Amino acid sequence: MDYNEKIKTKIEQLKNKEDFLILAIETSCDETAAAVTRGRKVLSNIISSQIDIHKRFGGVVPEIASRNHILAIDNVIEEALISAGVQLKDISAVAVTYGAGLLGALLVGVSYAKALSYALELPLIGVNHIKGHVFANFIDSDKLKFPFLCLLASGGHTEILKVNGYFDTQALGKTTDDAAGEAFDKVARVLGLPYPGGPEIEKYAQKGQNNIFMPRAYKGESHLNFSYSGLKTAVINYVHNSKARGQTINPYDVACSFQTEAVGALIDNAIRAAKRENMPCIALAGGVAANTALREGLKAAAEREGIEVFLPSKKLCTDNAAMIGVAAHFAVKEGKGGEDLYFDANAALE
Numbered sequence: 056m057d058y059n060e061k062i063k064t065k066i067e068q069l070k071n072k073e074d075f076l077i078l079a080i081e082t083s084c085d086e087t088a089a090a091v092t093r094g095r096k097v098l099s100n101i102i103s104s105q106i107d108i109h110k111r112f113g114g115v116v117p118e119i120a121s122r123n124h125i126l127a128i129d130n131v132i133e134e135a136l137i138s139a140g141v142q143l144k145d146i147s148a149v150a151v152t153y154g155a156g157l158l159g160a161l162l163v164g165v166s167y168a169k170a171l172s173y174a175l176e177l178p179l180i181g182v183n184h185i186k187g188h189v190f191a192n193f194i195d196s197d198k199l200k201f202p203f204l205c206l207l208a209s210g211g212h213t214e215i216l217k218v219n220g221y222f223d224t225q226a227l228g229k230t231t232d233d234a235a236g237e238a239f240d241k242v243a244r245v246l247g248l249p250y251p252g253g254p255e256i257e258k259y260a261q262k263g264q265n266n267i268f269m270p271r272a273y274k275g276e277s278h279l280n281f282s283y284s285g286l287k288t289a290v291i292n293y294v295h296n297s298k299a300r301g302q303t304i305n306p307y308d309v310a311c312s313f314q315t316e317a318v319g320a321l322i323d324n325a326i327r328a329a330k331r332e333n334m335p336c337i338a339l340a341g342g343v344a345a346n347t348a349l350r351e352g353l354k355a356a357a358e359r360e361g362i363e364v365f366l367p368s369k370k371l372c373t374d375n376a377a378m379i380g381v382a383a384h385f386a387v388k389e390g391k392g393g394e395d396l397y398f399d400a401n402a403a404l405e
């Protein structure tokens with residue numbers, strides 16, 4: 056039997072099993088991550104962050120990210136196996152993020168996963184990074200059922216999705232320009248705060264007041280799209296105009312006013328979408344989902360409407376490989392076959 060036939064046979068066997076181990080790898084941006092998962096359970100979840108390396112450049116430098124993934128990936132995978140208490144021989148499939156993301160960064164994980172899969176004759180499951188974020192909601196929980204509504208807000212995406220299954224997701228609304236996380240990062244930069252801006256803005260917002268007017272895009276419109284570029288520009292103009300007039304700004308108030316509006320737009324659209332689609336629950340996903348104002352604001356707004364909210368733990372909201380392993384489990388269960396050796400990274404994956 057050649058490699059492809061062996062993989063086909065193995066994947067057919069996995070479709071009928073619940074308890075097989077997946078080694079998952081995620082290198083789409085600036086986190087080198089590996090995890091061992093079994094179904095919805097996470098046995099280990101190791102993340103080596105490059106944030107300190109990229110901080111001095113004010114954002115992720117793609118070439119530097121790729122080089123650091125190469126340096127870190129061996130150790131991260133070894134640590135994931137050790138901390139799960141398993142060996143490579145116990146693993147039944149390898150899962151890897153193949154897009155979207157930085158091409159060079161993705162290629163490190165994809166090449167590693169392909170080599171591992173070929174050498175050990177293990178099925179290889181390519182996972183869309185965004186699906187990983189969405190499926191983080193299933194980790195350690197059997198309460199969430201299809202179909203559900205997902206509010207996804209990360210550094211590159213802001214969308215409201217109706218999730219009917221792994222292969223059946225429908226975007227009900229999305230950003231027409233900047234992503235929510237991108238707006239947090241750009242506003243942080245104008246306030247002189249380090250990368251990544253989201254957690255910094257959150258800290259500053261806690262010390263400030265919501266007392267500066269911020270514009271709401273698409274106010275009164277019936278669609279569910281977002282726009283963050285006007286809000287970002289409003290903050291930049293406020294800061295620059297104040298400086299030009301010789302006025303000192305209160306960065307805590309700027310952060311709080313921006314965050315209140317940024318999070319408010321997410322919450323309002325998600326609640327409108329749930330009511331329109333008659334969805335009993337909203338799941339939160341993506342890096343911005345680690346924001347406490349968003350988590351608590353959405354929970355409070357949903358409670359008033361009798362809607363349930365699912366929140367992955369903060370560590371599972373930002374980039375990690377556990378979500379990739381759990382998403383891969385669902386993909387296999389829904390009939391995904393193993394990738395062949397022509398499998399490649401796709402930076403612009405939809």
Ligand code: KG4
Pocket residue numbers: 084188208209210211212235236237239240251252253254257341342343344345346347372373374
């Ligand atoms: O999902 P993620 O880790 O990577 C992407 O797939 O993009 O999201 C990163 C984004 C960054 O823009 C970061 O500033 C934002 O999520 N973020 C936050 C918080 N933590 C991370 N935004 C607001 N509040 C946070 N606590």
Ligand code: ZN
Pocket residue numbers: 184188209210341342373374
């Ligand atoms: Zn992400």
